[in-house]
Structure formats: C-alpha cells, structure tokens
Amino acid sequence: MPESTIDYGYLENDLGYVLRRAQLWVFQDLIRTMSPVDLRPAQYSVLVIIHHNPGLSQISLASALGIERARLVRLLDQLEDRKLVERRPAASDRRSHAMHLTLEGERTLASARELATAHRQACLEEFGGQNNYTTLVRLLAKFGAPQ
Amino acid sequence: MPESTIDYGYLENDLGYVLRRAQLWVFQDLIRTMSPVDLRPAQYSVLVIIHHNPGLSQISLASALGIERARLVRLLDQLEDRKLVERRPAASDRRSHAMHLTLEGERTLASARELATAHRQACLEEFGGQNNYTTLVRLLAKFGAPQ
C-alpha cells in the first residue's frame, strides 16, 4: 500500500508532529554535514556557547543548552578526551568549573562553522528561501527560549 | 551567574537549535496534558494514524510516522498489551498485519483528543495567537514531510 493513500487525520496540523519531522530532517542534515569534524548537534552547540562565554560554569552551560547538568557531564567528558574543551578550576567558587575551549577546540569550531554554512544553505533550499527561513526561526525562538 | 548574561552567539539563529527548544517545550506540555490517558506523543500518533487508516500494515504505519519498523514493533507491543490496538492477519499478504484499534483504543483516543484541545490552546497562548501558530505549522509542514 503506497504512502500516498495514508490519511494523517489532524496530525498534519499538530505542532508537535510537524516539529518532530522538521527537527529530524534538520538534525540528520547537520550530522551529515558535520561528519568531517565528527561533531553531533549537541556537541557543536556546546562548543559554540563556550566560545562565546569563556569561563562559564557547567550549570550555566546546561541551562543555556536546555539539558540536564548530569547529561552535560558526559558530553564534556567526551569533548575533554578529544582535547577540545578544558575544565579549569573557577577562581571564586571551588565547587565550580570554568569552561574553556582549547586551541584545537577553537580550530575545530572554526571548521564546523564553515560546514554549518553549507548546512544552512541546505535548509534554505529544502525549505523555500530566506524569507520563510527567517520567519520560521523568528516564530520558533519564542518557544521555550531561555529568557 | 544569571542566565541573562549568556551570549548565544549565532545559535539563536540556528534552525536546529530553535527547533529543538520548541519541540522540547511542546512535547513536555503534550506529555503533561496526556498524562490522564498515559499516552506519550509517539503512542498518541500511532493511535491517530490507525484510527484514520484501519487495516494498514506496520510498514505503512512506520513510514507515516517517520520511525523505523523495528522501533514500531515495541511501540505496538506496549499498546497491544494495554488492549488498545490489535494486530490482525492481513487478508491479501500473509507476511503482513492489519492494524486496528480496539473499542477501548477508540475510547482512549477520544479522551486523548479532548485533552489535545487543551494542549493546542496552551501552544497558542505560549506562542502568541492563532495566526502565528497557523503560519508556523504551514512552514514546518514543508520539512521532511511524507510526500
């Protein structure tokens, strides 16, 4: 039975359903385009946030990414094993770590950024142009955004 | 260090990042509002598709949902254990199953539908109105949609 005969009911007007389909597509394309630097979406976003906020704590980082601090620990373990990030002792609070990118981390992020350009272009084309893309990002940014 | 000092860099203009944040919010709200009928988003969408396409095969169902057929097996096992769906032998192809909702499955879906109304209302309010919601769904439906 071909897919074209499927009736999606009200699911095709369900925000959760279309969000999931879209995110699946975008993440798969991101994973594919990032494969030369071997970064998954979560790892990439960790590097971006640390780059723009050197010295921030793990709890701030987890909050910015919208993930649990327990999940962040293993993410950072992997990136630290690959010598891309560093946990340094925080000056003011000895419980806390100050997160920094290593030189290689900065280099990897720079490469990732170039690859991200190709990914963004793929999204633009898949989606139907700059205007729709911009509108979409603007509308989505209102949801669950860290204030 | 308060979150308000975080610099998200270009991440806040990254489609994958905002998609993930939005989906997280919507799914969490959906899980919360569906808790009286104990259905997760994937389970709910299974019931919806079967209801609108009684007798369809597992492979068609998996394709409609954008999940692997191996993943669907366990989803259906759970729902069948709860007597919400039935795998019946397909008339034309003895390899295949014809999926149906039980009477209790139809009742549960009807309850879920009513709860979904509250969820939709929560999304509308979180997001900022019917117009934005409709625009968003329309733009997202172009991504990775089954043709």
Next chain:
DNA sequence: TATTGTTATACTCTATAACTATA
C-alpha cells in the same frame, strides 16, 4: 530475490535520585 515483521545490539538522549565537596 525482495519484503514484512521480528529480534538483537549499540549508542544517544531524557529524567531522577543520590552522593561529594564545597558554599
């Protein structure tokens, strides 16, 4: 040979609770 459903495996991600060392 190819397809449908199944089983198995490995990995990612989410959600929680509890522990330690500091505050």
Next chain:
DNA sequence: TATAGTTATAGAGTATAACAATA
C-alpha cells in the same frame, strides 16, 4: 541548608544488521 559537579539507573528514541516466513 543549599549548590556544583558527579555517578548510577531506567526508560525512550535512533540506527543497524540479521533472521524466518512469505511474496
């Protein structure tokens, strides 16, 4: 007491490969 980081566990979801029954 509360907080930052960690460890452990359970479940959900994703991605593959292989298998039996059937086409």
